[in-house]
Amino acid sequence: MSVDTTGATKQETEVAHEAARRRTFAVISHPDAGKSTLTEALALHSAAISSAGAVHGKGDRRGVTSDWMEMEQDRGISITSAALRIDYDDRVLNLLDTPGHADFSEDTYRVLSAVDCAIMLLDSAKGLEPQTLKLFDVCRARKMPVITFVNKWDRPGREPLELLDEIEQRIGLRPTPLNWPVGIAGDFRGLVDRRSGTYTKMTRTPGGARKAIEEVLDPDRAAEVELDAWTQAQEEIELLEALGADFDAESFMAGESSPVLFGAALSNFGVGQLLEAIVGLAPAPSAKVDEKDEPRAVETPFSGQVFKMQANMDKNHRDRMAFVRVSSGRFERGMVLTHAVTGRPFATKYTQAVFGADRSTIDTAFPGDVIALVNAQALSVGDTLYDGPKVIYPPIPSFAPEHFVVARAKDAGKYKQFQRGIAQLDAEGVVQVLTSDVRGEQAPVLxxxxxxxxxxxxxxxxxxxxSPIDVSPLDYSVARRTDAESAPVLHGLSGAEVLRRRSDDELLVLVHNKWRLKVIERDHPSLWMEALLAGGVDES
Structure with a gap:
């Protein structure tokens, strides 16, 4: 085994080099901010695809690459996260597209556990919206660097300085624009690079399916072409300089400031600049802390954590796929890993890289990469796989559910399919499945x-x-953890019911509402009830 002058083996040196090339990030936003469109535009600018799509496109514009589920394409919203691997400028970009709708925020939370940076996407007219704030709180809790992209600048919107002020005032994140728009929102002319002073004038391509036509102008020529719009942009840039709104790498990595870029994903304006910012500023993978709070360096033997389960991506095969973020070491297809939960070996003969719904076999992977393990019936969200010294990463917690229904099979003759489907969706984390001896397995609570x-x-x-199902709503809106001692008493109280979560056998007490919960806490102070995660932050 060869060793370099620092004492590292050849493989350790290779792993460190490859990890430094990786950028693993997620795009977060409120619904309709253009997240899936931006994902598609980034893929287009990196030459991963040749033509951008839109969910509700016209002509030959197809559905977006990341929205692969039939229901997503029908409704025009992202329902499940998607992993896209892109090679660009000698870098490997692992882009995880996430659902924007608040109802699917638990899936987004799992994805954020697998990335090193987030792109916070804002609508130029709406600014910070509730779901954006909720997801940013998750990033803040993880001290995750955030790059801000102000989208839809080709449509009427707010003043750029007003948007920057909102970011700083509402979430305490100091904005540091890397570029600045020339032309008000709705009259987008181009972008000034604040570091070089160069101006890129943009012309939209028909339908926005191809890259925007870009023309670089020096300041004198830009002033001749853009007239008053250029003058206004320069005055605003001078104000930014006076305020000291310049990029600072240290505060960005600490999650205290955010580089800001402007653009329009649907028109492919400013997307190339965002791509360059991701490559140049987003952090490479680093040591991940295990459940003992000890870091596992990227050069150490392979380890990874399952952050997502998905079944039946291929309609021709009833498969079950585990998405694993590689945390350390070199992965080689065919290696036999250890499943930390059971201690049993796990073979990796069938391993794939995923680009939306498209798949390809992957032979090697490095820290920061996302690999998809096929036929992973033994794995669940949060599980650790490793080679060499044992490691277990902290579990990925579930959110506090707020909506509850009883599910029953419409056709009693398809009970086996019903049981198999409910178990599969529970394992994927699509819903949490709760059971009790009183309700029985034929009527689980979702x-x-x-x-x-x-x-x-x-x-x-x-x-x-x-196996079509009927669902009947239950009049509960609050869930708390409880224990075996408190469960019998709680189950006997009015407006409360205790069930067991199938995935981890944990006892949950469901209560009609927060007012009823307060009464129970007041009248029975000795009973143990603990809050779960609510939207990525502790509910308590």
Whole structure:
């Protein structure tokens, strides 16, 4: 085994080099801010695809690459996260597209556990919206660097300085614009690079399916072409300089400031500049802390954590795929890993890289990469896989559900399909499945963050498992953890019911509402009830 002058083996040196080339990031936003469109535009600018799509496109514009589920394409929203691997400028970009709708925020939370940086996407007219704030709180809790992209500048919107002020005042993140728009929102002319002073004038391509035509002008020529719009932009840039709103790498990495870029994803304006910022500023993978709070360096033997489960991506094969973020070491297809939960070996003969719904076999992977393990029936969200010294990473917690229904098979003759489908959707984390001896296995309680999750369950149970279901709402809105000693008393109280979560056997008490919960806490102070995560922050 060869060793370099620092004492590192050849493989350790290779792993460190490859990890430094990786950028693993997620795009977060409020619904309709243009997140999936931006994902598509980034893929286009990196030459990963040749033509951008839109969910509700015209002509030959197809559905976006990352929205692969039939229900996503029908409704025009992202329901499940998607992994896209892009090679660009001698870098490997692992882009994780996430659902924007609040009802699917638990899936987004899992994705944020697998990335090193987030792109916060803002609508130029709406600014910071509730779901954006909620997801930013998750990033803040993880001290994750955030790059801000102000989208839809080709449509009427707010003043750029007003948007910057909102970012700083509402979330305490100091904005440091890297470029500045010439022309007000709705009259987008181009972008000034604040560091070089160069101006890039942009011309939209027909339909926005191709890269925007860019022309670089020096300041004198830009002033001749853009007239008053150029003058206004220069005055605003001078103000930014006076305020000291310049990029600072240290505060960015600490999650205290955010580089800001402007653009329009649908028109492919400013997307190339964002791509360059990701490559140049987003952090490479670093040591991940295990459950003992000890860091595992990227050069050490392979380890990774399952952050997502997905079944039936390929309609021709009833497969179950585990998405694993590589945390350390070199992965080689075919290696036999150890499943930390069971201690049993796990073979990796079938391993793939995923680009939306498209797949390709992957032979090697390095820290920061996302690999998809096929036929992973033994794995669940949060599980650790490793080679060499044992490591277990902290579990990925579930959110506090706020909506509850009882599910029953419409056709009693398809009970086996019903059981198999409910178990699969529980394992994927589509919903949380709760059971009790009183209700029985034939009538499980489905618990969700938002009611749209139940629509997904009904759609998939009918289309994938051929077992249509009926759901009946339950009059509960609060869930708390409890223990075996408190459970019998709580179960006997009015407006409360204790069930067991199938995925981890944890006892949950469901309560009608927060007012009833307060009464129970007042009248029974000795009973143990603990809050769960609510939207990525502790509910308590």
């Amino acid at each position: 618990a969700a963050v938002g009611p749209l999750q139940f629509d997904v369950v009904k759609h998939r149970m009918e289309q994938e498992f051929r």
